[in-house]
Amino acid sequence: MAAPAPDNDVTVPGWTPSYEWKAVLLLTLGFGLVGLDRWIIAPLAPAMIGDLGMTPQDVNNLVAVLGVAWGVSAVLMGGLSDRIGRRRVLIPSIVFFSLMSGFSGMATGFLALFAVRAMMGVAEGAFCPTSFAATAEASKPSRRGFNQGLQQATFALFGLGFGPIIATQLLQHVGWREVFLLVAIPGLIVALLLWLVIREPRFIAEKAARAADAEPVPAASLGELFAHRNVGLGMASLLCAMCGIFVLSANIPLYLTESLGLSPTDMGLVTSAIGFGGFAGQWGLPALSDIFGRRPMAVAGFVLGAVFLWFFMQVGAEPGMLFVLLFLSCAFSFGLLALITGPIATEAAPPGRISTTAGIIIGSGEIFGGGLALVVAGAVIAAYGIDSMLYLALGGLLAGCVLTPFLRETAPRRTGR
Template structure:
């Protein structure tokens, strides 16, 4: 019988699911706060005299510090524990979201959003590691999918609806930012009581070497040790490519729809909402399948699925229903890549004692290179080559992920146990029969 089935949760029968719920809601709250500024920017810009260029500068600064602090805090959480990183980060993040509604100058708002980016960058890798450590090995893919699905659902799906509706009942947009801090403060309090820094199940890392000491986990050279593993290098590259494709989906496709396809602004808003809802559906529907069918197969399928959908965007004309469906499909597969790579693939490839470092490296490199450098390069290229090239560029990015998936070493417990069982069954016994 599989040893994985016999694992007993250290922190009680319901700890895994109650903690997963709290972590997912906390992650959804940070996503809502992160995307609140772009959502309210049309209203804010009229009051503060800001333009789209200012929004771009604020977003770029946010992304860069997010990536840098993800690298630092992921490693720090290996040394000091997930709880000591997540709780202060969530408190600071919530406070900065509220402070965004206080100030009216560009420089001060940018400074507040930079601090907010530092806090979220510190929060996310510790959050991912805490989820993995709370999860049964056979549910790592499913649980990470459920967790990360909160990001598109709250930030890109429900969030804009809530924010714009609040504008109709509060005195001004300032109050929306004030109210956004309340859920984060509440979840910080609940997580402080619930989060344990001892894994709920034995991690059963694939690394056969000794567990890293706290001192080793905090050294910068640890990043090189992590990157030497094939699956970790593939995870980093896949995250960079996926976030570059998401920049096209979230940043360029709305303009593509109005300028190239010719849909109205009203229809564009409805069509673009498919990104949030499609991303949520993909991360929920596909995450658990990697536990059953393997990480390698699902990474290839998700890359191909996203590429096909992005290519079909150029073929469906200007029908809002058709465009919504195809954009839903692109986000469905593209967001699923992040939950697969950032969850079970990293968890099963990380050297012992380096889970936070590994998550920090994947998240940090993805934000700095994928959401920052690659996004800037893609934006400049599209500006000169034309918006019609945007879907093709995104399709090339996710298509490359499918190719990387072919190089992935399979680590899903169900698959590896099945293979070991098949190998044992073919070993001849002393009597000449098979076992």
């Protein structure tokens, strides 16, 4: 008989199916707003460039600084909620990044906007691993992949699916500054609801009791955090996935309008395929991994994401075909983000260190794949043109094809644990 796996599914006091669906629903909405606030800048970029005197490289740098700040924050603050509680991190962070989204609309120049987006990344970096841990703890183990996939799927749906449509439609009636202000409001509402609903897991109460009795609480060493090989592989694989999908997401609006000559309306519709495809993949790939295993679905995500991106690169100004191929590529590519930072990270974590482990994996991917890769993309575009960013995105996905076969399988149904 296989040895029992470490208990990484730390339940909250008074857990019920009712608490599970309410907590997962609110955390899902919260992470969707993270995506909306983060990515609304891409479809607004063509309008902002002329107003603020920016270049395509400036747009990539704005997306990059948020990613780097997000990554550093996730590493440094990912374990904070393991010590002080989920609510004390979730509520302030969602309030702060919502306010920063609104302040983006008040920026008078590139440097001011750069600073605001960096501060926004700090708040989102704290919210991200904490919300993933809270979802894992609110979920029944057999539904962990399904629930975490649903939560992360709204990042793409709100940010890259509805976002381009919302932005391009609102721009017909208001300026880009007003769009930033409007999308900040829902986050404040969700913050209040999270404060009313979210409970703390039992291990935090146990730590508080030990602290009251003056018993030392040892911190997890780096050796303990990296004892499971999926932590290191997860970091590298997430970097590859983010290099592919984030470079694509930041630059597709400019590629469609400048290289292929699509109208702003057609650009918004085609770009929305990233979000709708990402929604399907971020929910579907982790859910399928509950049945078929984490490793097979990770390999499939990289291989099929790269294949459909290659076919997308061969298509000209045909909005319908562009939408279909971009949808399929992003379904698999974005599904990897949810799979790696969700169940793969959760099941590789030492007991009581889910948020810490998720923070390390997310942070490394954000710093290098969601941050520095975009700086490189901006430089490559400046030197070789907007089309060149497609090859950088494809390279990231192909690199992931090499890494993921070495993942250790951890899905409960596949391991029998």
